[in-house]
Amino acid sequence: xxxxxxxxxxxxxxxxxxxxxxxxxxxxxxxxxxxxxxxxxxxxxxxxxxxxxxxxxxxxxxxxxxxxxxxxxxxxxxxxxxxxxxxxxxxxxxxxxxxxxxxxxxxxxxxxxxxxxxxxxxxxxxxxxxxxxxxxxxxxxxxxxxxxxxxxxxxxxxxxxxxxxxxxxxxxxxxxxxxxxxxxxxxxxxxxxxxxxxxxxxxxxxxxxxxxxxxxxxxxxxxxxxxxxxxxxxxxxxxxxxxxxxxxxxxxxxxxxxxxxxxxxxxxxxxxxxxxxxxxxxxxxxxxxxxxxxx
Amino acid sequence: xxxxxxxxxxxxxxxxxxxxxxxxxxxxxxxxxxxxxxxxxxxxxxxxxxxxxxxxxxxxxxxxxxxxxxxxxxxxxxxxxxxxxxxxxxxxxxxxxxxxxxxxxxxxxxxxxxxxxxxxxxxxxxxxxxxxxxxxxxxxxxxxxxxxxxxxxxxxxxxxxxxxxxxxxxxxxxxxxxxxxxxxxxxxxxxxxxxxxxxxxxxxxxxxxxxxxxxxxxxxxxxxxxxxxxxxxxxx
Numbered sequence: 001x002x003x004x005x006x007x008x009x010x011x012x013x014x015x016x017x018x019x020x021x022x023x024x025x026x027x028x029x030x031x032x033x034x035x036x037x038x039x040x041x042x043x044x045x046x047x048x049x050x051x052x053x054x055x056x057x058x059x060x061x062x063x064x065x066x067x068x069x070x071x072x073x074x075x076x077x078x079x080x081x082x083x084x085x086x087x088x089x090x091x092x093x094x095x096x097x098x099x100x101x102x103x104x105x106x107x108x109x110x111x112x113x114x115x116x117x118x119x120x121x122x123x124x125x126x127x128x129x130x131x132x133x134x135x136x137x138x139x140x141x142x143x144x145x146x147x148x149x150x151x152x153x154x155x156x157x158x159x160x161x162x163x164x165x166x167x168x169x170x171x172x173x174x175x176x177x178x179x180x181x182x183x184x185x186x187x188x189x190x191x192x193x194x195x196x197x198x199x200x201x202x203x204x205x206x207x208x209x210x211x212x213x214x215x216x217x218x219x220x221x222x223x224x225x226x227x228x229x230x231x232x233x234x235x236x237x238x239x240x241x242x243x244x245x246x247x248x249x250x251x252x253x254x255x256x257x258x259x260x261x262x263x264x265x266x267x268x269x270x271x272x273x274x275x276x277x278x279x280x281x282x283x284x285x286x287x288x289x290x291x292x293x294x295x
Numbered sequence: 296x297x298x299x300x301x302x303x304x305x306x307x308x309x310x311x312x313x314x315x316x317x318x319x320x321x322x323x324x325x326x327x328x329x330x331x332x333x334x335x336x337x338x339x340x341x342x343x344x345x346x347x348x349x350x351x352x353x354x355x356x357x358x359x360x361x362x363x364x365x366x367x368x369x370x371x372x373x374x375x376x377x378x379x380x381x382x383x384x385x386x387x388x389x390x391x392x393x394x395x396x397x398x399x400x401x402x403x404x405x406x407x408x409x410x411x412x413x414x415x416x417x418x419x420x421x422x423x424x425x426x427x428x429x430x431x432x433x434x435x436x437x438x439x440x441x442x443x444x445x446x447x448x449x450x451x452x453x454x455x456x457x458x459x460x461x462x463x464x465x466x467x468x469x470x471x472x473x474x475x476x477x478x479x480x481x482x483x484x485x486x487x488x489x490x491x492x493x494x495x496x497x498x499x500x501x502x503x504x505x506x507x508x509x510x511x512x513x514x515x516x517x518x519x520x521x522x523x524x525x526x527x528x529x530x531x
Binding site for chain 1: 366385396399
């Protein structure tokens with residue numbers, strides 16, 4: 001019985017980190033209405049940034065957030081402004097331009113291979129960071145400390161992003177643009193600037209997720225791909241565009257992955273995850289927490 | 296100098312030209328109606344002014360400054376607010392958030408609290424409903440939100456596209472009374488309407504559009520009595 005509780009808790013912790021990695025995906029989709037295939041690569045870039053920041057300066061791994069989140073915001077903002085925006089302008093009359101998806105796929109390949117070229121294929125890890133292998137002992141249960149920190153960070157980030165969207169002028173403008181671009185432009189909102197900011201926020205959340213991963217996860221050029229696929233499932237499960245949904249979707253997958261192996265071969269948990277994904281698509285295509293409306 | 300001066304504009308959707316060589320003037324403080332049947336180009340004219348559909352030729356000047364090549368956000372910044380046809384509210388946002396988004400432009404953003412108070416005074420129903428999601432309001436209330444959202448942008452010129460569309464007669468009366476009040480407070484109004492009788496009766500002047508051309512213009516009371524208008528639009 002203890003095992004199940006322990007696995008559930010660890011599943012929730014890891015799951016909320018999954019949710020954090022997917023949060024940017026759902027934010028960007030919610031506003032731009034295109035899937036960002038480069039999201040995993042942005043996470044990877046964030047992980048390298050965090051890794052080198054911590055390695056070179058010797059700071060506490062979580063302190064890297066102060067550096068990585070703004071750097072990733074700028075990275076996302078610039079990427080959208082110079083690479084993706086021209087496509088949006090060229091395809092002004094298309095609501096969900098497919099070409100943007102192809103461009104983000106290109107960005108994915110370029111980022112991954114550029115990293116491979118510069119840093120090589122080897123796995124890197126922050127072996128001697130203060131969080132490495134730390135366990136919290138509660139009775140007979142062991143809880144991973146870096147994952148606990150990650151979970152807390154994920155919840156704070158989700159609340160912060162939610163607050164920003166609800167309570168600030170820029171947040172309201174972003175929501176307005178996500179609901180009706182043309183009406184938003186009649187309110188004096190420059191939609192392309194909103195896309196830049198939304199992409200920047202999405203990249204920044206990927207950066208925060210990267211910082212929470214680096215203390216216990218290897219860094220290598222294709223690490224993003226693992227989280228990419230999981231991210232897509234999480235955001236569809238939770239409802240595209242829903243921030244809370246991303247967290248909830250992540251936690252569901254985390255629990256399945258963590259508790260499942262108690263009852264079956266670990267590889268079967270994947271089947272359950274994908275099965276659940278299909279069931280949700282059939283029964284509630286807008287996702288568990290997604291709002292059903294015309295984009 | 297007129298507040299809004301449009302000279303000889305042409306507007307097309309791709310290869311299909313909708314507006315031909317159209318000229319129009321709005322003076323400060325006026326209420327001007329543009330009337331005409333379906334497909335006459337009324338909405339397109341407003342879209343051309345607000346920058347959603349740039350005119351392919353001709354000039355549009357506001358306060359004497361050419362705006363025909365400006366994107367919508369700059370037109371808004373210059374003081375023209377377009378309340379689009381079909382209301383186009385941000386359906387999943389609360390009434391209050393819809394109104395606040397209306398004050399996004401820099402000029403209006405400075406005294407948003409004050410403007411909100413005035414809008415609530417003009418449209419008290421909105422204050423009662425401020426936390427309700429826009430989608431859940433009735434049609435008439437939604438139109439009030441759309442107008443209120445337009446006022447939040449502190450317009451020098453408020454353009455209303457068919458504010459009475461799809462509303463019950465009693466609500467139509469409400470809407471027109473509100474428009475009258477807005478005009479009496481000093482806002483210039485340019486209104487597109489199919490409800491010719493109501494819109495002309497509260498306007499100073501009117502333009503009649505047919506097939507993308509101005510076929511008649513004049514004082515509103517003269518237009519109401521015009522035999523062609525009586526026959527074509529009032530069914531008398």
